[in-house]
Amino acid sequence: MGTGLMLAFPAVLNPDITSTNGTGIHATADQASWLASSNGFSGIVGFFLLPNIMQVFGRKVVFMGINFLSALGFLIFAVADNVLCLFVARIVQGVPMCGVYVTTMLVGEYTDPKRRGYFTTVKKSCGAIGSLISHSLALRFTWKQVAAFSLIPNTISLILTFLWPESPSYLALTGKYDECEKSHSWLFGDTLRNKKDLEQLVATQMERKRLAVTKNNLKTVIRNLLKQDFIKPFCMIHLGNCILSVGTGLMLALPTVLHRDITSTNGTGIHATSDQVSWLASSNGFSGVVGFFLLPNIMQMFGRKFVFMGINFLAALGFLIFAIADNVPCLFVARIVQGVPMCGVFITTMLVGEYTDPKRRGYFTSAKKSCSAIGSLISHSLALRFTWKQVAAFSVIPNTVSLILTFLWPESPSYLALIGKYDECEKSHSWLFGNSLKSKSDLEQLVATQMERKRLAVTKNNFKTVIRKLLKKDFFKPFVIVSILTMLVDAVGRYYTFAYVVQILIEVTNDKYIAAYCAIGSDMLTFVALLMSSFVIRCVKRRTLLFVAGAICASLMLLTSLITFVKSHYDIGGSIHWWLTPSIILLNIFIANVGVIPASFAIMCEIFPLEHKGTGVCASGIVFTVLYTLVMKCTPLMMEKTGVEGTFGIYALIVTVGLVILYFILNETKDKTLVDIEKEIKGVKQPNCDIYLNDKPLIGS
Incomplete structure (x- = not known):
């Protein structure tokens, strides 16, 4: 919410300082545009510093820092008496701009996987609420009063952060496994599934430490960023x-x-x-x-x-x-x-x-x-x-x-299967969906369906055939x-x-x-x-x-x-x-x-x-x-x-x-595969499909 207030604040500030107002501060249109964008420059500094601080001192310290700097920026706005002070406030608020990503990653570490998407969406919605509050307050109050009010969300968030446990992922990363267990139990409970997740987290970090290469130069960092499991599905x-x-x-x-x-x-x-x-x-x-x-x-x-x-x-x-x-x-x-x-x-x-x-x-x-x-x-x-x-x-x-x-x-696996390039289809499907048992089953079904279609295809493709094809149930x-x-x-x-x-x-x-x-x-x-x-x-x-x-x-x-x-x-x-x-x-x-x-x-x-x-x-x-x-x-x-x-x-x-x-x-x-939907459209009765749990079939066809 504080981020929404910060992002919307130029819309409240700039119209006043570029015209006659009660604060005694006046700025040109050019100064106002630079003021709105100036936090982007200090944001670069924040993106270099805070992620590294997060890895060394933990998630809580960085989250407190983000809240403190955001609140400090609003405080400077509220007491500012010249344009220079406005620039200082905006630049201070630019440093924690990496919070856009850092706090989203915290949702991933502090949240159950089933609820992660939900909490991320709620978090983003609160940014819109902050923007709405800022614009609404501007209808009645001066921008200095809006800035003073905007201190509140970050201050409350800062106080609440003191009550947090440290992230279990960070504690496992730094080898504090006993504290990691306590934090994980506090966040997720002591069910069998959660204990298994904790064991997997600790085991993964132990294995990483065992295989870790001490050399951590720029080339190594770039190689990690270019790993397929990071860039291929999203980027x-x-x-x-x-x-x-x-x-x-x-x-x-x-x-x-x-x-x-x-x-x-x-x-x-x-x-x-x-x-x-x-x-x-x-x-x-x-x-x-x-x-x-x-x-x-x-x-x-x-x-x-x-x-x-x-x-x-x-x-x-x-x-x-x-x-x-x-x-x-x-x-x-x-x-x-x-x-x-x-x-x-x-x-x-x-x-x-x-x-x-x-x-x-x-x-x-x-x-x-x-x-x-x-x-x-x-x-x-x-x-x-x-x-x-x-x-x-x-x-x-x-x-x-x-x-x-x-x-x-890569080219679409469905297209490659359609034109009969089955080896390339397998590579593309594996690249996109991995090599789990379920993915392999889906690939086999995709290829088998296209092979069957080709086997039954009629080579003659005159006008009458085309019309008949368009009138088939599975097209019409x-x-x-x-x-x-x-x-x-x-x-x-x-x-x-x-x-x-x-x-x-x-x-x-x-x-x-x-x-x-x-x-x-x-x-x-x-x-x-x-x-x-x-x-x-x-x-x-x-x-x-x-x-x-x-x-x-x-x-x-x-x-x-x-x-x-x-x-x-x-x-x-x-x-x-x-x-x-x-x-x-x-x-x-x-x-x-x-x-x-x-x-x-x-x-x-x-x-x-x-x-x-x-x-x-x-x-x-x-x-x-x-x-x-x-x-x-x-x-x-x-x-x-x-x-x-x-x-x-x-x-x-x-x-x-x-x-x-x-x-x-x-x-x-x-939740149906394209092949299942195709068969349903054609009126083909489906056998009992394989049901998978943890990538292992529970019920066979």
Whole structure:
């Protein structure tokens, strides 16, 4: 929470010190920007010092130091009387910036593995609470008073730390095994499982000490960091995918930044009519059809890596054209170029299915969607300070980074099995999932399924055969499910809220400033919701999550429609309408991003059989681009013709119809392998699957 207060503090401080205020301190805009970023420089010092102190003196000492320095920084802010003091305070608070990582690692050491993800998510959510408190206090108090209040969380945390035991992992690392046993027992209890974990921890550290090489030079450190068990699952695969999603969020939110400027006087010299603006927002849907025809087939011929690189390249190219555009046709070219890789919405989601363990598939899909919310939040935040051209130039970065990371990936084991490269498939599968008995069993099942498919394949592939293939149950049923899920995602506001949330809220509140801040709140809610969904989707079945969240969303949209209709036609509830309706809209966005959107994308990445994946992505993508284009084009028109009440009423009806159809045709996919889901779609009865405990089968088939 203290970290959230620290991160949000420049938003409270800078507006006051750059204008007349009661503190007697005045700074230029340039000084204010350096003040906001100055803690990054001292943060480098902290990243060098504190991790080493943590290894020498323990976790508690470092955690106390982080709290002390953060509180000291706020104290200096509270008593500051010149700009220099402000810089000192910000630099002091920069040193413990490594706490972002250190405290997250502490969660890993002090928490049971089953609850580790939950506590990490809660911890991150508290950062958002701190930011919310800071912004809320700023509405009533001066920045000095906010700084004084901000002392409290770090002070309380510092006091609580004195009551902690030292980390068992650190005590085992330093050879204090008796103290390690006491600390481990205090934290985790004395169950048989916990005693076994303790024995394993101590044994591992004893073995490490026995084999330790005393030489610990830079070359050794780098070699440790480059070990596959550290970099391969995160840095190479999911980090690249998540960074692409940040770029996707920037792309989806750019119309909000762009349209405001080009429909009014601005410094770029480009002006567009409202009709051109609506076509500009939806134009990438048309080129998206081309992308959905081309890229899935390229994916089936040349592999997943190649297509992922192409998606990143085209998205970055589109932002670059935006940054140098000097007329309306250039804006259309940029938007159309970015439309071609729109199929990445499905392709990257399916890549999560192929590159991820079934038990973590929903988690990584939700994390990926969280990153698109981060991209949208960055875009809207940058728009408060920079021009749309500068925002577009910045937006080139995520896709470029993701493109570079993709070169380090292995090819997908599913694709290698599909084209008959079984030796390479085995290497890739082992690289991704390890060599456990369960992983080997999954690999054998994957290869056997593709060998059987090839054996039964008919070589003749004329038009009649293709049509017959498209009408087979194992293609048609997933296609219908994905199409309806796409319709649901569009209707609950996955895309139109990114582009038109400000316009919708202006219609509701009649105040552009309230609408602008609500848009920032919408992005924050979306991010928090998607973080929560990482936990929810791991615990709740896909069908349950989809139908419960979908029903709530439909109800909230109907309620929005009803309240707005009553206000506009009968002028009832005028005194509460300005805050009640935006609150319901924001709640709907939150529920949609906790349930409907992550559940839909998780199912989309799992549902198509491997042999139909390319064709399925192509066909579903055409549906997606048509629906996306209709939503982006028709939402402002519906707002104009039917108002907010009509728009939300129509979307609520669409959600309701979609949920009713899915109730009868959607299979449960949670924690099932892609092969199991494929067999279920085909109607093949499953034998009793092997059940594993600690990598050993308990029940045979």
